[in-house]
Amino acid sequence: MTRDKWFKWKIAMAGTAGMAFLFHVIKTSPDYEAAVSQNAAVPAAETAEESQDPVWQEWLSGVETAQPEAEIGGESAQRRGRGEPGFDTGGQGWQGSDGDAADSRTWDASGDAARTGRS
């Protein structure tokens, strides 16, 4: 009986030590550090303000309700959103360049993207 209890204690201690080691590994990893610093960069006051913005709440809660597994604003949200958009036939055809934009000074005046007119 006493030996059985001692064996259980040993299992518990080994498990606790294993968990402690796992937490230590995670906490010292660069990914964890990056995540902590990213969260710390958001001022607390601003976060509170954002969470109280009713428009954002309505928008983002709609996304979460529609696709609970999707990252908010993620690619999956775009694909499996609230049904077909009623904008134009063909829905939202994306065009553009990722990190490949022309110089702003030349793009500004000549590119159609940065012209204002005829609204």
Place this chain on the structure above:
Amino acid sequence: MPRTEYRTEETAPAGGRLHDFRFRAMNTTVYLRLRASDGQAAKAKAAAADWFRFVEQRFSRFRPDSELCRLNRAEGRPMMVSDTMLEVLELAAHYGRVTGGTFSPFVLDALARSGYDVSYEQLRERSGEAGAHEDSRNAAAAPRTADAAPSCSPISALRLDLGMKAATLPPGGALDLGGIVKSWAVERFADYLRRRLDIAAGLIKAGGDLTTWGSPGEQEHWSIGIEHPWEPDGNWGTLRLDGDYRAAATSSVLGRSWSSPTGETRHHLIDPATMRASRSDVAQCTVTGMAATECEVWAKVICIVGWAEGTFRLRLAGSDCEALAFTRDGRTRLSRAAGPAREERWQEAAAAEIPLTRFEHSNIRRNSP
């Protein structure tokens, strides 16, 4: 197009490199130019599609299931509305008061009467217009039709209960919020990208309404081209956006215009005083200021009531916005309210770059009433 030092991470300035996106939403093209990291840009791209879809579902007058259509069907009776709808209604009511009623959301019936009862793309198909520009130059001079128009409900008739989050429309006062929703959506989404995704700088444009924040590169400012009303492929010049002038909006009687079954040319800027397409001396107006919504409202007001009256009301309201208008006699006007930096802000292109065709101006004059 020239490539830049922003192409590689090694030379990217702080805040990331420039990303361009564009997509169709709300019957117009939405453009985003963001200075952001690749991760931020990917999130912004997906969020943009979702945000504008959300806005469309709330405010489209062409979707029977939209909140706006439900509200219009409840005219005369109070209806609980979303916080999103309430915010836009408050904004519309505010600008209705500030502009003395010239900006009014109660123009849906007038738009429908003039034939704009389907989306603009469908309208163009129905009216058989392929290239609307040639015909639409005469839009400002559209003659009045014989049938009587209903009167516009005053903005005070819109009753908002902020505590109950309820809105009551006057009987016969159906809303069209298209005159403010695009700029509001642009403004709100810019706020989201800046505060939530921590994107350092960006430009968002939907149709003629745009807003900016930050700077596109080290020690640079945003600068946009202003479409020339008589030369659609050319720019009148550029508008510098910085300081207290970070947003801009353009309204025009030349853009969304169509032909009636009788061949009469009509456009979408309804004068609440007559409930008909406006017939002022302004063909196109660009307004710059701090808020895209304010710019859009004043650009519309100046187009509707004309240059003299519109800029008078702008000053009367104490607005710091600046306006540039193209009048139907071919002249270009810049508002007097502009500050000392006005000349730096509005840069007219050299004459050689913008071919101003006198013949076209003559055409406009001939067609004026």
